[in-house]
Amino acid sequence: MSKKGEMTLTTKVVIGMVLGIVTGLLINTTGLNAPESFTHAYIVNGLFHVVGTMFITALKMLVVPLVLFSLISGVLGIGDIGQLGKVGAKAFTLYLLTTALAIAVGITIAVISGVGEGAHLTTTAAFTAKEAPPLSQVLIDIIPSNIIDAMAEGKMLQIIFFSILLGISILMTGEKAKPLVVGIEIMNEVMMHMVNIIMAVAPYAVFALIAKAISSLGLDLLVNLAGYVIVLILALMVHLYGTLTGLFKLFTGLNIRMLLRKLRDVQIFAFSTSSSNATIPVTLRTVTERLGVDNSVASFTVPFGATINMDGTAIMQGVATVFIANAYGVDLGLGGYLTVIMMSVLASIGTAGVPGVGLIMLSMVFTQVGLPVEGIGLILGVDRLLDMIRTAVNVSGDAVVSVIVGKSEKKFDPAVYNDPEAGVLTEEDIHIDEKVEEELAEAVEKVEKEGRI
Secondary structure, eight states, rough: OOTTTTTOOHHHHHHHHHHHHHHHHHHHHHHTTTTTTHHIIIIIIIIHHHHHHHHHHHHHHHHHHHHHHHHHHHHHOOOHOOOOHHHHHHHHHHHHHHHHHHHHHHHHHHHHHHTTTOOOOOOOOOOOOOOOOOOHHHHHSSSOOHHHHHTTTTHHHHHHHHHHHHHHHHHHHHHHHHHHHHHHHHHHHHHHHHHHHHHHHHHHHHHHHHHHHHHHHHTTHHHHTTTHHHHHHHHHIIIIIIHHHHHHHHHHHHOHHHHHHHHHOOOOOHHHOOOOTTTTHHHHHHHIIIBBBHHHHHHHHHHHHHOOOOOOHHHHHHHHHHHHHHHHHOOHHHHHHHHHHHHHHHHHHTTTTTTOOOHHHHHHHHHHHHOGGGGGTTTHHHHHHHHHHHHHHHHHHHHHHHHHHHHHHTTTTTHHHHTTTTOOOOGGGGGOOOHHHHHHHHHHHHHHHHHHH
16 A cells, blocks of 8 residues: 555656656657767667666566466466356457457548548558468467477467466366465466566656657657547547446446556556557556456456457557548448458457567458558558557456456455555565565575485
8 A cells, every 4th residue: 555645656657658758759859869869879779778678578578477377376266167268258258349349439430530531642661461370270379389489489379278278287186286386376476576576667667668659750640640640549549438448337337437547557558568468467467456356367368368359459450441441542331341340350369469460450451351451551650659559458458358257257356446555556565574584584594404404
């Protein structure tokens, strides 16, 4: 619990983000970020780049061990393989539902706004569409041939499969596996403490990441494609504050304002990193310690959602499809739009975990409805900045589905959810008690002596 007058992590991160935006705009608009300038070489691509990249790398470092220990611990916590199947089925269904609703929202708002009509845009940007693997190959690839390789490359579906299988195997082993179970629970707690340590430097990292992005991208590109940018951001906000909160209220009946308040940290981290996977440690901590979902549910729904839940990407596909169709004067009609919705939902499964998934999915959709794939080049310039907002929507969907599933499975603590201070990170969370240090030193010394006997 935060002390009175003590600034919380959320407040510090928000301040870091605002200062980052202001600093980035100042650097960009004043021309300080010129290619040969000192600021460009040593501040933007020096200090900001190093601090931001180190932070994202530190978060990515935690993802695999955190998911591994947390998910194994979650399987052991459920104890019932049948219930685990129910959790998976509910999460999968809800993720597909939110993706379908997301792209429907994107298409509807884009069609009503008429974005791209009469633009007659042309592009010189080259875009080569990558081929997505067939769904059969994605299913085959869920099973790792080498789990060490899967962990090294961060293949989340393979790690999830292995963790669940290992958890079930430990349950089948019974009483003999009790020391291993205790060890896994301890390691899960240790990983959460590592998350707390890295989050303590988040305000400075968020400042660096935002300042670098804004100073490099600036506002010129946004002005040139203002219609597309405004419609896409509007659709993202409608989905976040309308569709997701509506589903949340419908299925849980919980206070929406409390949800949005507690999601602020996760959204800012996602906005800064543009990566759902890199945000997994923060999302998992928020869902369990701030929103009150039991680890047995959250340890599955969060990494699973980070892999297949693509609400923000689906909205981008809907808006981009309408924008490019109008810009090239192509009438897709109702059938074309229904095809886009169906293709996007299927593609979100078929391209799960594939790098550059957003553009791969978009090229698949364009090909299916007969739009020129090179039209993607029109929106490539602003995609990086808009990707930051899309990622924030994606992780919000992960959290919403986690709470819905947790509450339906009675793996949810309403007292934690309704407590505004629950899970708030303070300096005490990263403080090492001197007494604890002494006790650990004595324990290690005792083990060493016993080992010599």
